Amino acid sequence: MPTHPHLRLAGKPASAPRCRTTGCALRSSGELGYCSACEAVYHAARELREQLLARRGAQLHAAHRAMFDALSPAVRNRLLAHMAARTAQQGQPAHVFDEFGLEDFLAELNDLGLTALT
Numbered sequence: 001m002p003t004h005p006h007l008r009l010a011g012k013p014a015s016a017p018r019c020r021t022t023g024c025a026l027r028s029s030g031e032l033g034y035c036s037a038c039e040a041v042y043h044a045a046r047e048l049r050e051q052l053l054a055r056r057g058a059q060l061h062a063a064h065r066a067m068f069d070a071l072s073p074a075v076r077n078r079l080l081a082h083m084a085a086r087t088a089q090q091g092q093p094a095h096v097f098d099e100f101g102l103e104d105f106l107a108e109l110n111d112l113g114l115t116a117l118t
């Protein structure tokens with residue numbers, strides 16, 4: 001086969017994709033685009049976030065027990081999760097009942113066609 005040193009292949013040969021974490025040079029190995037080590041950290045961080053939000057929800061429930069206990073368990077859990085995420089995002093203490101968060105929640109229920117809270 002003749003060689004043509006002045007020619008080169010068009011395009012880049014396929015290489016293994018890199019992990020999506022900034023600064024990580026390992027190969028991506030999963031659907032999320034992380035290497036296995038970074039994916040483990042990602043899942044641990046998500047779990048920690050869920051646990052922290054659950055704690056905020058429990059603290060909010062304890063601070064306003066009469067109001068939340070009047071709701072059905074499904075609506076109560078959904079509202080607590082919504083309110084916990086909202087107050088956490090805004091940097092408010094866990095026991096704060098954010099009335100604008102309640103308005104968001106009610107609007108979301110309305111969008112879903114749900115009107116009963118109990």
Ligand SMILES: [Zn+2]
Nearest residue numbers: 019024035038
């Ligand atoms: Zn990585």
